Amino acid sequence: MRKTSQIVDVLRALLCVCILAGPALAKDVGPVTNLPLPRYVSLKAAEGNVRRGPSLSHRIDWVYTRRDMPLQITAEHGHWRRVEDRDGLGGWVHYSLLSGTRTVLIEQDMLTIRTRPEAEAPVAAALEAGVIARLGKCDPEWCRVTAAGYKGWAPKARLWGVAMDELRD
Template identity: 65%
Template sequence: MMNIGPIAALLMAALALPAQAQDGEGRPRLRPVGLGSTTAAPAAEPAVVPAPAAAAPAPARIAPRQDVSLPEGPVRGPETNLPLPRFVSLSTDRGNVRRGPSLSHRIDWVFLRRDMPLQVTAEYGHWRRVTDREGVGGWMHYAMLSGVRTVIVDAEALPLRAKPQETATIVAQLEAGVVARLGDCEPDWCELSAGGYKGWAPKSLTWGVAPDETRD
């Protein structure tokens, strides 16, 4: 067997290596490694692992809808079952108006005009909460009140006419503050009687009758 010296061995090892590409000047040409390189193995992309699905929350229990029905028609008093508010009149020459619905409550006002119109706004037992044209009021015993209807004149001078028409003949004229007995009422006119006279007057010029009230 031939004995190969160290120099020859190195020479043979060099010849066994693959030839490198060279540039025009005889230098080895380096092939860049990176994006777009065909010689570099692509870097492994990080695996995208979906997060475990959270447990779906239990559906909320929705209470069944409850429709709130409003009372139909006018509000009724708990004691009389009559509409509230409503108009009445003072049946005495002196009516004590108290702070609460009992004799133990102090007297705040005293009404001194018989037949004056009042408005009832609440009921409690034998007591009624009332107000006058000025908004003054309190609690009065029902025995001091009457269902007889009256109005008080709000105008400086209120002509009473023979018919519910602006062109009708004037039969009398009422001064401001006069209390008149209430008769029939149309949408805009009411029949009044006072001082022995009777006639029609615009509803809007009196206090003691509701704007939409009609009577016959």
């Protein structure tokens, strides 16, 4: 009987932890796609209008002009996605202009990418700040990137377009 009582006490404690920590542990998901928010995507088109609101009747604030530019989706409304760029600027973009292909922006000038995910590994190339690279596998500290025919591993902290806790195969 005593063992059952202890099990019940442990289960009650676990339930309390889940109730209190639940909102902090739960990830937000988009109401349209049921995909995580925020999440990273890239610009599919060579040009993409950024609007003040989620419809064609809203004013165009500016135009993104770099194909494959990484963007972060922060909200969804119908066929529209609210996005932010590296500078925190953004607005609403039609979903047809976005791609699930993952890219990153190189944040450090002359960032050396390595042949292996190790600081001492041989250098594969050096990339200028602002270069857009395709994102590959990521471990806790490094990501494999491809840009202009060069492939290598870059420190995750020097890239924009990938979450610091994100792991990719």
